[in-house]
Amino acid sequence: MGKKLSGRDLIHMGFPKNNSVNIALGQIQRYKKKDTKERILKEAKEILVAPGNFIGHPIWGKVAEQLVNPIKVEMQALRANRVPFQVFGENEIDELAKRQLYDALKLPVAVRGALMPDAHGGYGLPIGGVLATDNAVIPYGVGVDIGCRMSMSIFDIPATYLKGRTYQLRNWLAEHTKFGMVETHKIKHEHEVLDRPEFREIPLLKSLHNKAYKQLGTSGGGNHFVEFGIVKLDRVHPEWHVEPGEYLALLSHSGSRGLGAAIARHYTYLATKQCPLPKQVQHLAWLDLNRHDGQEYWLAMQLAGDYAQACHEDIHRRMAKLLGSRSRVTIANHHNFAWKEIVDGRECVVHRKGATPAGAGVLGIIPGSMTAPGFIVEGLGNERSLQSASHGAGRLLSRAQCKSQITKSEFSATLKSHDVELIGGAVDEAPMAYKDIRKVMQLQSELVQVLGTFFPKVVRMDK
Known part of the structure; x- marks a missing residue:
């Protein structure tokens, strides 16, 4: 079997005594366990003879790349000075979050940074941190829950619909939304994202396809939710086919589930091996986009x-079917992602970890808590924030x-005073755990x- 093959076998074949041997052994151990030693050696010989033919190959591409253009692994030194940055709402942000951003600003690949008024400490970049880098992507600058996003459906149903129907809406959320590590839908819907070629061509993703299929249309734990509420539209975007007023709306918050978490773990590990950093910033290891x-x-x-988006689409489709109505307005945005954008006149990778894209005219949703309002917003394209805003x-x-x-009785009393029904949820997600959303919005005016305001009324979270 392939696992019996050793580095000596590869060196005897002609592999150089460098990291190409370790990389080859790693790929063999990960993806070639079921192959015979003879077959693996035959493939290895083909790569050694013509490595250029294997550049981009899903399994052997890394080995070929190392043979053609070896990666030089060496400790990365931080800059003495930070690159330009801006902090919004500095007095409302804890010192850990500031320190994490300040460290990130000294990375050799850093170009510019910003910190949003909802920021707090995290791993790698702080939550609420925005960082532009030069041709490098930081897996922990994106976060573990890749593509974590907000999605809102506004129905052509008046807000008065909620009166007398809270029990019904509560049952729909209890029965037709799934949360956490275990719950999945009995009747699963197909989605074109599951047919994407990446699931066939990238070995890691191939191994995650079944999990992605099972978890489609489900939500994570923690602060993720699906909730019915009232949306009040003060301004109407030209693309919306509704009048200003108050409507029934559905708001969801979740990400890419086990798929995104596995991707984050795998590529963070690879980044730390290729890009050693001082201990205090080791979670900021990056991957070169040319490699x-x-x-x-x-x-x-x-x-x-795209999978996270598909999960939200599935959730909203199920709820719309129960309502017997179609969404008249759909608004959605990622807040754990990286984009290629122009910063200071050049293309950079802009990481937004717990930050909402806020380019000029870009629509987004900034939630409060289960008793505080959320806001439908339109970005103003402020360059000082790297065209970003808070994510909550x-x-x-x-x-x-x-x-x-926080006691359970205090938690329950707060919900009752705001006329909010809750399914699931624990005290660590109590409204008192969060900053004043109105103050946060003032700090990012x-x-x-603001185009509209959303008031949660029936909230479903993980148990």
Whole structure:
């Protein structure tokens, strides 16, 4: 079997005594366990003779790349000074989040950065951190939940529909939405994203296809939710076919589930091996977009983002069918992703980890908490924020602090006072855990303008 093959076999064949041997052994162990030693050696010989023919190959591309253009692995030194940056709402942001951004601004690949008013500490980039880099993508700059996003459907149903129907809406959410690691839909819907070639061509994604199929249309744990509420439209976008007023709406928040988490883990591991960094910034290891792994991560990230979108589409389709209505307005945006955008006159990779795209005219949703309003916004294209805004209110208390400081009775009383029905949810997601969303919105008035307001009424979260 392939696992019996050793580095000596490859060196005896003619492989140079460098990292190409380790890379080859790693790929063999990961993807060629079921092949015979003879077959693997035959393929290895073909790569050694003509490595250029294997550049871009899903399994052997990394080996061929190392033979043609070896990666020089060496400790990366941070710059002495930070690249330009802007912090919005500095007095409302904890020191950990600021320090994490300041460290990221010293990366050799950093170009510019920003911190949103809802920011708090995370891994790699802080939550609410935005970082532009030069031809490099940082898996933990995107985050574990790749493509985590907001999605809203506004129905041509008056807000008064909610009166007397709370129990019905509660049952629909309880029965037709699925959360966490275990719950999946009994009747699964097909989606074209599952037929994407990346699932066949990238070995890691091929191994995740079945999980992606099972989890389609489900939501994660933590702060993810699906909720019915009332949306009040103060301004109407030219593309919307509704009048200003109050309507029934559905809002969901979730990401790419196990697919995105596995992608994040895998490529973060590869980044840390190729890009050693000082201990305090090791989660900021990056992948070069000119190299095999960087290009492969970019494809996998795009797929995870599209998969997250597909999950929301499935959720909203199910709820619309139960309502017997179609969405008149759909608004959605990622807030854990990376984009290629022009910064300071050149193309950069802009990471938004817990930040909403806010380019000029770009629509988005910034939620509050389960009792605080969320806002439909239009970006103003502010370059100082790298055309970004907050992705929510931001945490005020950690999960541990919530469990020690907030009682279940206080939690229930707050929900009752705001006339909100909750299914699932724990005290670590209590409204008191979050900053004042209205204050956060004031601190970013130069980043977005508000078009409408959403008030949660029936909320479903993980149990």
